[in-house]
Amino acid sequence: MSYDPTNIFAKILRGEIPNGTVYEDEHVLAFRDINPQTPTHVLIIPKGAYESFADFSREASDAEIVAFVRAAGKIAKDLGIEDDGYRVIANNGRDANQEVPHFHLHMFGGQNLGRIIKPV
Ligand code: DGP
Numbered sequence: 001m002s003y004d005p006t007n008i009f010a011k012i013l014r015g016e017i018p019n020g021t022v023y024e025d026e027h028v029l030a031f032r033d034i035n036p037q038t039p040t041h042v043l044i045i046p047k048g049a050y051e052s053f054a055d056f057s058r059e060a061s062d063a064e065i066v067a068f069v070r071a072a073g074k075i076a077k078d079l080g081i082e083d084d085g086y087r088v089i090a091n092n093g094r095d096a097n098q099e100v101p102h103f104h105l106h107m108f109g110g111q112n113l114g115r116i117i118k119p120v
Contacts, residue, residue, distance in 0.1 A: 003049040009102035013047055023075045027067035030075050030107075039110025040081050044072050044088075045102060053090040056103040072105060081109030087116065 004010075011017045013029060020032035022042055033041040046068055050056040056065070076082045086109035091098040 003051050003055075004101050005049070007100055007102050009043075009045055009100050009104065010049070013045070013102075022079065023071060025067065025071060027064050028071040030071065033106070038108040038113065040079055040086070040108065042075065042079070042107045044068070044075060044105040044107060050103040051101045052098065052103050053092040072107065076107060076109070079107075079109070081107075085109065085113075087113050089116075 008017065012019045012031065021029065022032065023030040023044075027047055028044065029047060030042050030044040033043050046056060046060065046064055048056075048060060048064055050060060056068075060068075072088060076086050086107055088105050088107050090096075090103065090105050
């Protein structure tokens with residue numbers, strides 16, 4: 001599958017759709033999720049055209065990966081959720097119900113998040 005430049009996050013990166021930006025640098029944009037699941041729920045995306053975590057982990061440059069991870073840590077601190085704790089997840093592909101085909105991390109915080117996976 002090749003990157004679809006019409007996906008909603010590509011449109012956000014091109015400035016075609018407004019977003020609640022909380023952080024931006026050369027490689028990274030972070031903004032509030034349109035449908036927040038927790039008091040703090042932001043999406044952190046690389047500016048490069050990577051459709052999934054798998055794609056990003058394979059194809060991104062070392063500089064992009066370092067920038068992304070460093071930015072995520074800084075965002076949590078700046079949003080004031082580092083001390084109480086937070087969760088980062090990336091939905092990758094069909095079984096994870098990834099909806100937007102541009103790699104993104106969800107960052108959740110602001111409340112106790114419970115366990116990540118319910119026992120079957
Ligand atoms: P995922 O299932 O991991 O692909 O999550 C996609 C997330 O993107 C979902 O939590 C809702 C969010 N989202 C979808 N469209 C928009 C949008 O136009 N703006 C913002 N801020 N978030 C969006």
